[in-house]
Amino acid sequence: MRSGRWMAVSAAVFAAAWGGNEFTPLLVMYRQNGGLSDVAVDSLLFTYVLGIVPALVIGGPLSDRLGRRPLMLPAPIFAALGSVLLAIGPHSFALLSVGRVASGVALGLSMAVGGSWIAEISARDGSGAPAGARRAAMSLTAGFGVGAGLAGVLAQWGPWPTVTPYAVNIAVAVAALLWLSGSPETRPRQEHPGRLLDDLKIPGIADRRLLLVVLPVAPWVFGACASAYAVIPALMTAHTSGAPIAFAALCCVLGLAAGFGIQSVGRRIDDPHGVRGVVLALMVLAVGMALAAAAAAMLTIWLSLLAAAVLGCGYGMAMISGLLEVQRIAGPDNLAGLTAVFYGVTYLGFAVPAVLAWTSQTFGSVTYPMMFGVGVVAAVACLVIVALAHRADRARDVATS
Numbered sequence: 310m311r312s313g314r315w316m317a318v319s320a321a322v323f324a325a326a327w328g329g330n331e332f333t334p335l336l337v338m339y340r341q342n343g344g345l346s347d348v349a350v351d352s353l354l355f356t357y358v359l360g361i362v363p364a365l366v367i368g369g370p371l372s373d374r375l376g377r378r379p380l381m382l383p384a385p386i387f388a389a390l391g392s393v394l395l396a397i398g399p400h401s402f403a404l405l406s407v408g409r410v411a412s413g414v415a416l417g418l419s420m421a422v423g424g425s426w427i428a429e430i431s432a433r434d435g436s437g438a439p440a441g442a443r444r445a446a447m448s449l450t451a452g453f454g455v456g457a458g459l460a461g462v463l464a465q466w467g468p469w470p471t472v473t474p475y476a477v478n479i480a481v482a483v484a485a486l487l488w489l490s491g492s493p494e495t496r497p498r499q500e501h502p503g504r505l506l507d508d509l510k511i512p513g514i515a516d517r518r519l520l521l522v523v524l525p526v527a528p529w530v531f532g533a534c535a536s537a538y539a540v541i542p543a544l545m546t547a548h549t550s551g552a553p554i555a556f557a558a559l560c561c562v563l564g565l566a567a568g569f570g571i572q573s574v575g576r577r578i579d580d581p582h583g584v585r586g587v588v589l590a591l592m593v594l595a596v597g598m599a600l601a602a603a604a605a606a607m608l609t610i611w612l613s614l615l616a617a618a619v620l621g622c623g624y625g626m627a628m629i630s631g632l633l634e635v636q637r638i639a640g641p642d643n644l645a646g647l648t649a650v651f652y653g654v655t656y657l658g659f660a661v662p663a664v665l666a667w668t669s670q671t672f673g674s675v676t677y678p679m680m681f682g683v684g685v686v687a688a689v690a691c692l693v694i695v696a697l698a699h700r701a702d703r704a705r706d707v708a709t710s
């Protein structure tokens with residue numbers, strides 16, 4: 310197989326990730342338009358989880374049965390559809406919601422199917438599984454970062470701000486679809502598949518370490534991201550020298566860059582016999598929440614950017630440590646399923662901005678610094694749960710040895 314065949318799939322994953330994150334820095338723009346409440350705008354950040362999770366959970370098993378191409382080809386189509394709906398409905402909560410769900414479906418398929426397809430093509434061309442995993446991760450991260458950064462710049466200084474950012478993603482998605490159609494199939498269609506319901510059952514879902522070590526850190530992955538590039542920029546709208554959308558994009562790119570950078574370090578920090586990686590992630594997240602509380606109180610640009618960077622580090626460390634724990638817990642028959650569970654729980658973190666906005670709107674005396682302070686306490690509580698669970702596991706191992 311020729312080298313470079315993975316790049317078409319990578320382009321489709323890139324387009325889907327772009328479509329998923331292009332909306333984030335534009336939250337400030339939708340607030341400024343005045344047609345939607347803060348709670349409604351922030352809930353749109355979470356709405357796309359309604360597309361991600363089903364596509365993530367069902368897409369993988371279906372692609373095992375039907376092949377990678379039939380399940381991955383719809384990803385750039387859904388990405389383009391999501392951008393079309395977002396472009397034509399800037400004042401319609403219904404259209405924005407459906408558009409976000411479509412973007413979520415594209416991303417969920419890309420994560421569940423695109424990553425496997427890239428890994429399989431990489432293995433066939435002699436690059437190896439680690440190269441495949443790295444290519445898939447880079448495709449997603451690049452799409453997230455470029456999508457948010459360019460969308461923020463175009464919405465801040467480009468023409469037709471509610472349309473132009475999405476038009477670029479539509480063009481990228483269409484180009485990726487045309488390129489993807491020629492990619493080699495790596496998973497032949499099953500002749501006599503069993504019941505799909507059986508494929509959706511995930512052995513090990515009740516594993517004690519999964520419940521008490523992995524799941525406590527999982528929501529913090531995108532909870533940290535959402536705080537860094539949705540909540541903080543919203544609070545800073547009046548303090549960003551007339552460029553609030555560009556500032557939101559900067560927070561987004563800075564947080565993602567910090568998260569991407571720390572992941573290579575996180576692999577070295579992680580201890581396969583302990584919980585060092587998860588504990589460090591929760592410690593960084595607690596510091597990030599404390600900085601976010603200070604930024605919400607002082608409303609200074611430098612402190613907001615520092616908080617975004619530290620929260621980004623927390624996101625990256627939580628992501629890599631959680632995935633490494635899942636790989637140690639799972640066997641070959643349930644790795645994909647448990648990974649999908651982990652990703653599904655991580656995306657619950659996108660509910661954080663909506664919850665904070667609703668709390669602030671409903672209870673006026675509860676301020677954002679106070680709520681971020683609660684975040685510090687919650688991170689420490691999760692850290693204690695993880696540490697106690699690991700201690701209990703070690704005591705059990707000693708008793709049975």
